[in-house]
Amino acid sequence: MRDVSMGQYYPASSVVHRADPRFKLVILILYLVTVFFCDSFFSFGFMTFFVLVTIFLSRVPILKVLKSLRFVIVILLFTTLLMMIFYSDTSGAAPLAEWGIFHIYLNGIYSAIKLGWRLMLLVLMPTVLTLTSTPTELCDGLESLLSPLKLLHIPVHVFALIMSIALSLIPSLIEETDKIINAQRSRGAAFESRNPFKKIKAMIPVLIPLFVSSFRRADELADAMDSRCYRGAKGRTRMKKLKAKLSDFVALLFWCAITVCILFLNYNWCGWAFITALGI
Amino acid sequence: MPFLEFKNVEYSYVGGDDELIQALKSVSFSVERGEFVALVGCNGSGKSTLARLCNGLITPDSGEVLVDGVSTTSKSATFDIRKKIGIVFQNPDNQMVTTIVEDDVAFGPENLGLPRDEIRARVDWALSSVGMSEHAGSGPFRLSGGQKQRVAIAGVLAIKPELMILDEATGMLDPNGRREVLEIVKKLNRDENMAVIMITHFMEEAAAADRIIVLDKGSIAADGGKELFTTPEVFEQAGLDLPLYVRLAQRLNNIGLDVGCPLTADEFADAVAKAVKGGEGKK
Amino acid sequence: MIEVKNLSFVYSPKTPFTNQALFDVNLRIETGDFFGIIGSTGAGKSTLVSHFNALTKIQKNSGAVIVDDMDLSAKKIDLKKLRAKVGMVFQYPEHQLFADTVLKDVMFGPKNLGLNNAEAEKRARDAIELVGLDCKEIAERSPFELSGGQKRRVALAGVIAMHPEILVLDEPTAGLDPKGKREIMDLILRIKSDCPTVIMISHNMDEIAEYCNKIAVLKYGRVMGVFSPRELFGSEELLESCGVELPLVTELAVKLNALGIAVDKSVLTESELFEEIKKAVG
Structure with missing residues (x-):
């Protein structure tokens, strides 16, 4: 059985896998912002090139990446299609084709392709992140990045601990669910029914034992944590500290450079033109 | 001073039928x-x-649980x-x-x-x-x-x-x-x-x-x-249950084969061997 | 009768996590058998038995399982009929209890078989009595209020009320104290008079030696052989090659032999060993 707590992590040894999760998260945010600035086909192509380079460096097979995106791709194609047929051109250009209320314009096709491409870029990189980092790494990275919030008395530690416990309990809960479903199927329960009411009713014999066992687990876990001297964040230290490597800084600088390039491409940046373009 | 000490400890909890279940009754040990x-x-x-x-x-x-003399x-x-x-x-x-x-x-x-x-x-x-x-x-x-x-x-x-x-x-x-x-x-x-x-x-x-x-x-x-x-x-x-070898030893003692009370499986085997050979010697 | 022919099974095929659980398994379980399945954790025991009532689908070109006249590798299986025929009791079966009363919980299976309320209730009451609980006293109580041993009996009753012809038990005595263990095993023997075929997975070699008439040994997803208890536990070489540990009785018999006391090494119960020692004493 596969370990669900690993998310969709694809184990491999690569620079992308080894990178500091904090840097990966920061780069991801920088990347997402940059994609929003992309406007021309050239800038989309430019970004796509670097995404492909990242995927190549991560040693995750490209098919694997696309496979984990297969549902997104369906939605994406659908959105693109809608954009194409409902585009209303205000420039006065003649439509390329029309059926009833649907008109297809050249600009419409361009906009639709851009929209689809942009969405694709937006989902691609987070997928690469989750394929190359374990949930635990992301959790630690997030906790570290959010640690300044402690000054505002936000219990970052508690959130991180909750996430970590959830991740560690998920596999046994899923296993347990499987077992209960199998036990009830053996007693003739039909989860295969097409009738939605019957289906919901069929879930009760699964959900109740699952709740009962989850509460029992929570109780036991609380006892185990108490017994191991847990008393909240008070006086607590950590064994591991994330350490940034030179390569992490290089990667960050590199992506900063890409962002600057995109801004140059889009805004023909000289002096204040960039700011005015933002509309400030 | 013992490291851990129970002094007349009593503990009850409410069970499934709302009845009070007395889990421990006047337990003392250290x-x-x-x-x-x-x-x-x-x-x-x-x-x-x-x-x-x-x-x-x-x-x-009621009662007390003491760890190094300090009550829990x-x-x-x-x-x-x-x-x-x-x-x-x-x-x-x-x-x-x-x-x-x-x-x-x-x-x-x-x-x-x-x-x-x-x-x-x-x-x-x-x-x-x-x-x-x-x-x-x-x-x-x-x-x-x-x-x-x-x-x-x-x-x-x-x-x-x-x-x-x-x-x-x-x-x-x-x-x-x-x-x-x-x-x-x-x-x-x-x-x-x-x-x-x-x-x-x-x-x-x-x-x-x-x-x-x-x-x-x-x-x-x-x-x-x-x-x-x-x-x-x-x-x-x-x-x-007692360990298997203790149960067997008892049954053997009962039929007159004296194997005593062995505390491990090896002791049992030794005791039986001795008893058997002793019996043959007498014949 | 259950016949397993060249059965293989792979978890998560075609992924980096792929894991073959069964390799070309062949078995024949006759009506009337008390069939033991042993092997260390991860040997494929649970995966194997989950095929017996089609909880696990037979994969393409991976062999066949035949239960009486039903071929489980067929495209369409009458699941209702199969699951009425093969009762499955999982490890810690008390974890599957869900209804607000014991009676309703035990009626769940019979009702799923399509029986009417009256018939299902009759079966449930009979089953509760059969597992040694007082139906009058317990029927309307919540199963969650019962003691651990009682819960397990209720769960067993829930399967027995379906009147299976083949009962599969996965570690039925796990987690119970010695008295509880004995009670459950006695209960299973009682059930066996109505449900002729019993298949039991267990790590407890003492139970396996005492109750089973045939024992299949699994190791890394392969069947090392099917033996009678005396064949298996009487042969140290066999036990070693199969990676099976000795029941305590056998262990003592072996130790006695090493000290020159000739007792039969294939003894299976405490009383048999006692008689053997008595004989050796003369």
Whole structure:
């Protein structure tokens, strides 16, 4: 059985896998912002090139990446299609084709392709992140990045601990669910029914034992944590500290450079033109 | 002053039918540093309640539980008591707080607020003590039940308690897992001089301890060394079996073959061999 | 009768996590058998038995399982009929209890078989009595209020009320104290008079030696052989090659032999060993 707590992590040894999760998260945010600035086909192509380079460096097979995106791709194609047929051109250009209320314009096709491409870029990189980092790494990275919030008395530690416990309990809960479903199927329960009411009713014999066992687990876990001297964040230290490597800084600088390039491409940046373009 | 002392401890809780269940009735005993005690009793005899009373997870209705002379009812002492007494629970899956073995073992020392190097050293030491060093970086999900329970032991060990309680910690394991855990517990008791209370209903495990406490319906029915096996009524009344070799020895004694009361399987074989050969000699 | 022919099974095929659980398994379980399945954790025991009532689908070109006249590798299986025929009791079956009364919980299976309320209730009451609980006293109580041993009996009753012809038990005595273990095993023997075929997975070699008439040994997903208890536990070489540990009785018999006391090493119960020692004494 596969370990669900690993998310969709694809184990491999690569620079992308080894990178500091904090840097990966920061780069991801920088990347997402940059994609929003992309406007021309050239800038989309430019970004796509670097995404492909990242995927190549991560040693995750490209098919694997696309496979984990297969549902997104369906939605994406659908959105693109809608954009194409409902585009209303205000420039006065003649439509390329029309059926009833649907008109297809050249600009419409361009906009639709851009929209689809942009969405694709937006989902691609987070997928690469989750394929190359374990949930635990992301959790630690997030906790570290959010640690300044402690000054505002936000219990970052508690959130991180909750996430970590959830991740560690998920596999046994899923296993347990499987077992209960199998036990009830053996007693003739039909989860295969097409009738939605019957289906919901069929879930009760699964959900109740699952709740009962989850509460029992929570109780036991609380006892185990108490017994191991847990008393909240008070006086607590950590064994591991994330350490940034030179390569992490290089990667960050590199992506900063890409962002600057995109801004140059889009805004023909000289002096204040960039700011005015933002509309400030 | 004994390390752990129960003085006339009573404890009740409300059961499923809203009836008050008296789990422990006037329980008194003490455990010294370095002792290896087996606490046996059938299901519902109050064993787990007793374990939870030791480190203040629950407090007695009346009577006192003292750790190094300090009562567990004192809130300010709880943290120190838990540093001294660790508990390993039954289900290994419900004791893990992280998805990586070494991070989980570090949880206890992190709570103690130790410096980073010290935590690292303790984690490495604890993992090697239970023979799990090579799995330090893996996820508990891929480990066997026995291995997971060894990690749980390491998690308690890293706090460096003076007494480790195993609350039916072998109950969900297969025979291999049970043996792994028992070997480690014996080793910790011997090499680290750690006191151990092993709660179990496997009598072969209980036979490994120096002292056996029999709990029956919330009271201590017997408390003594392995010579307790010579009074089988105590165990039978408490709903427990004696180890197989003790039962056989009794039946052989009854038919006039004197094998005494062997305390291990090897002793049994020796005693039978002696008795048989002695009998032949007489002929 | 259950016949397993060249059965293989792979978890998560075609992924980095792929894991073959069964390799070309062949078995024949006759009506009337008390069939033991042993092997260390991860040997494939649970995966194997989950094929017996089609909880696990037979994969393409991976062999066949035939239960009486039903071929489970067929495209369409009458699941209702199969699951009425093969009762499955999982490890810690008390974890599957869900209804607000014991009676309703035990009636769940019979009702799923399409029986009317009256018939289902009659079966449920009979089953509760059969597992040694007082139906009058317990029927209307919540199953969650019962003691551990009682819960397990209720769960067993829930399967027995379906009147299976083949009962599969996965570690039926796990987690119970010695008295509880004996009670459950006695109960299973009682059930066996109505449900002729019993298949039991267990790590407890003492139970296997005492109760089973045939034992299949699994190791890394392969069947090492099917033996009678005396064949298996009487042969140290066989036990070693199969990676099976000795029941305590056998262990003592072996130790006695090493000290020159000739007792039969294939003894299976305490009483048999006692008689053997008595004989050796003369």
